[in-house]
Amino acid sequence: xxxxxxxxxxxxxxxxxxxxxxxxxxxxxxxxxxxxxxxxxxxxxxxxxxxxxxxxxxxxxxxxxxxxxxxxxxxxxxxxxxxxxxxxxxxxxxxxxxxxxxxxxxxxxxxxxxxxxxxxxxxxxxxxxxxxxxxxxxxxxxxxxxxxxxxxxxxxxxxxxxxxxxxxxxxxxxxxxxxxxxxxxxxxxxxxxxxxxxxxxxxxxxxxxxxxxxxxxxxxxxxxxxxxxxxxxxxxxxxxxxxxxxxxxxxxxxxxxxxxxxxxxxxxxxxxxxxxxxxxxxxxxxxxxxxxxxxxxxxxxxxxxxxxxxxxxxxxxxxxxxxxxxxxxxxxxxxxxxxxxxxxxxxxxxxxxxxxxxxxxxxxxxxxxxxxxxxxxxxxxxxxxxxxxxxxxxxxxxxxxxxxxxxxxxxxxxxxxxxxxxxxxxxxxxxxxxxxxxxxxxxxxxxxxxxxxxxxxxxxxxxxxxxxxxxxxxxxxxxxxxxxxxxxxxxxxxxxxxxx
RNA sequence: GGGCCGCUAGCUCAGUGGUAGAGCACCUGCCUUUUAAGCAGAGGGUCGCAGGUUCGAUCCCUGCGCGGCCCA
Numbered sequence: 001x002x003x004x005x006x007x008x009x010x011x012x013x014x015x016x017x018x019x020x021x022x023x024x025x026x027x028x029x030x031x032x033x034x035x036x037x038x039x040x041x042x043x044x045x046x047x048x049x050x051x052x053x054x055x056x057x058x059x060x061x062x063x064x065x066x067x068x069x070x071x072x073x074x075x076x077x078x079x080x081x082x083x084x085x086x087x088x089x090x091x092x093x094x095x096x097x098x099x100x101x102x103x104x105x106x107x108x109x110x111x112x113x114x115x116x117x118x119x120x121x122x123x124x125x126x127x128x129x130x131x132x133x134x135x136x137x138x139x140x141x142x143x144x145x146x147x148x149x150x151x152x153x154x155x156x157x158x159x160x161x162x163x164x165x166x167x168x169x170x171x172x173x174x175x176x177x178x179x180x181x182x183x184x185x186x187x188x189x190x191x192x193x194x195x196x197x198x199x200x201x202x203x204x205x206x207x208x209x210x211x212x213x214x215x216x217x218x219x220x221x222x223x224x225x226x227x228x229x230x231x232x233x234x235x236x237x238x239x240x241x242x243x244x245x246x247x248x249x250x251x252x253x254x255x256x257x258x259x260x261x262x263x264x265x266x267x268x269x270x271x272x273x274x275x276x277x278x279x280x281x282x283x284x285x286x287x288x289x290x291x292x293x294x295x296x297x298x299x300x301x302x303x304x305x306x307x308x309x310x311x312x313x314x315x316x317x318x319x320x321x322x323x324x325x326x327x328x329x330x331x332x333x334x335x336x337x338x339x340x341x342x343x344x345x346x347x348x349x350x351x352x353x354x355x356x357x358x359x360x361x362x363x364x365x366x367x368x369x370x371x372x373x374x375x376x377x378x379x380x381x382x383x384x385x386x387x388x389x390x391x392x393x394x395x396x397x398x399x400x401x402x403x404x405x406x407x408x409x410x411x412x413x414x415x416x417x418x419x420x421x422x423x424x425x426x427x428x429x430x431x432x433x434x435x436x437x438x439x440x441x442x443x444x445x446x447x448x449x450x451x452x453x454x455x456x457x458x459x460x461x462x463x464x465x466x467x468x469x470x471x472x473x474x475x476x477x478x479x480x481x482x483x484x485x486x487x488x489x490x491x492x493x494x495x496x497x498x499x500x
Numbered sequence: 501g502g503g504c505c506g507c508u509a510g511c512u513c514a515g516u517g518g519u520a521g522a523g524c525a526c527c528u529g530c531c532u533u534u535u536a537a538g539c540a541g542a543g544g545g546u547c548g549c550a551g552g553u554u555c556g557a558u559c560c561c562u563g564c565g566c567g568g569c570c571c572a
Contacts (some may be wrong), residue, residue, distance in 0.1 A: 003544070004526070004543080004545080005509085005510050006544095007527085008509095008525085008526050015551090047562090067535075069533085070537095071532055072531040076533080077538090090532095092532075107526095121532085121534075122531070125534085142514085142525065144510075144525090146513045146536075147512080147523090147536050148512040148523090151512065155511095308572060496566090497566065497567090
């Protein structure tokens, strides 16, 4: 007993055999077109019937057949080039017999070439009056239904090509992504930043607090880590005199998967000598409004229930002040900023709020946990959270007036972190102390604590200029710009478990 | 790692302790301006996988797999 799908595949193979028997090649090497479907739709989408008749536009184009409506000895095909669609009118008395026989053997999903002239049907649909058909490739496997499309997210992610064929909005998301990345490059290069590429495989996984993926180089017999951040390499370049530098590339973090986390994700990092985090806040506002205009044509973008406004200025909240203020509201008693700076009182406040913190956490980690738990969900409109505890920021420079606090901010949009930036720590002695403190954290069980990097300290010993640096999560930014609720909607091939 | 939910035809989904349904798609026939074309007819199923309970399980129970959402 053969299944329905097997029968459909057999039918389609038989159709291909018949097409070959007509003299067509099964897999021709090329097809010379004069226009893409999108070009035709753009150029003539507004032309009326009389104008098309007067100009008699002849065209040769190609695409995938995504609909066939038969009418006896005529038919309407819909051809897609992945972006736009155009109707093709096929009739027996307008085609060579061989081409008409070909049309009768076409299946939903086949790749075809068409030559003919443009016209409008009675119902004003822009169409090609086919004078010639060429066969380009067979679709053997039945495609998902035209009306309901493909909803099963598992198949959409595993077989993204199917998703792209049948769900036109998916293409739109990745066009936004492409325009956003291009806009970031344009913005930074126009501000004299140099784009570079630094190692993806690193002997020490530094520049962030995260667990790395581990691999091995056979010839050198050495352990290598897929990078969790490019930070330490980019800052070495500022030592080398590249005063404005950026990289857009993949990071890898060996952590859980969620609507906001994919094990590999794309990050922009840039470093700007002689600037500090205050300058970067203003620069970020400029950058993001520029990117929004370029990617979606507006600074206001819908995101779920919200309309997010990426126009400057963004709200600014000091981390400890915001945490203390919200804790006061929740607990109904005053909570002072100073209480978040001492371990005992900070732990007591966290406990009263029902927030669990690791045993090894110092007051900085506790204050940060309180802040994230109380505030993260409400930070829908762009908000800079600034002045982080030094304890959680091993690569950031301290405030001149407060060694427990670093000049650092995170930008939240849509309820999650999109950017992280700081005035860069360039004092090699202080950097060594921070690394040593991280190693102590690791000894206490923090698997994400930063490792020692002697070569990085040596680079600082040559003198790194004061600088501001920032990382922006491209995937998360694109989620906001494209109104996508999951990071998997903005990554073409998100990581999935093997199915078999 | 924990909790909840899902997995039925190629796709989108109903459904029931008594051997399974719709729409679209596919096949046959009719149709030379349709657009979710129309009309008539036919076919298509390991109900995620494996056990258990039962006279009988797609349905109830247990485990596993894959996915989704939430939490850590």
